[in-house]
Amino acid sequence: MKSKAHILVVDDEEDIRELVKYNLEREGHRVTCAGSGESAVEIARRDQVDLIVLDLMLPGIDGLEVTRTLKTSPETAAIPILMLSAKGEEADIVTGLELGADDYVPKPFSPRELLARIRAVRRRSGKSQEKTAIDDALLLGEIEIRPGMVQVKVSGEPVELTFSEFSLLLLLARRPGWVFTRSQIVDGVRGDNYAVTDRSVDVIVAGLRKKLGGCSGYVETVRGIGYRFKDV
Structure with missing residues (x-):
């Protein structure tokens, strides 16, 4: 697994996008940002993205629809998705996981926790079930x-x-x-x-x-x- 990744950060709040981008770039990752679900789907299909940090509450196409679209498309189905969710969205989190999202982080979140979850998701997606003898x-x-x-x-x-x-x-x-x-x-x-x-x-x-x-x-x-x- 490569130590650096191209990560797509999707959130309609610019402050959150910049916070996540800053912390990911400090770890050496390349970051692309999107403010809507439509642009997220377009970027994921166009570029080689290694992981997506996806807010559930987005204008237009929401995070669940983005997840459904990407996970049902052969060219994007393998991209790991880590959802960001506000409190009170437990039902949406369950739906997102059932659609194929890999993990979630509730808002408000600490950058340290988010980075740890991203590392864990990348570690799992970068290896098959090879903890075997x-x-x-x-x-x-x-x-x-x-x-x-x-x-x-x-x-x-x-x-x-x-x-x-x-x-x-x-x-x-x-x-x-x-x-x-x-x-x-x-x-x-x-x-x-x-x-x-x-x-x-x-x-x-x-x-x-x-x-x-x-x-x-x-x-x-x-x-x-x-x-x-x-x-x-």
């Missing part, structure tokens, strides 16, 4: 997952999980740091012989954390959104 095992901190054997070890000791718990853990662990909404978890975990609902996701997580013991903190709650596996 021989025979497709996922090695994440103290947790070892062997999908083919449906086996989990914590600090070297085997842990017995239900099929739902194992499926949920594997779903999250394959994309560390990625926020999954409850409905995404339902789609990823449910099978032909058992049912998973939005409400039961919380129950499955509670049981999983209990069995993970000292590693329970690896499964993080993203308040109002869903869950993610700690990016270790």
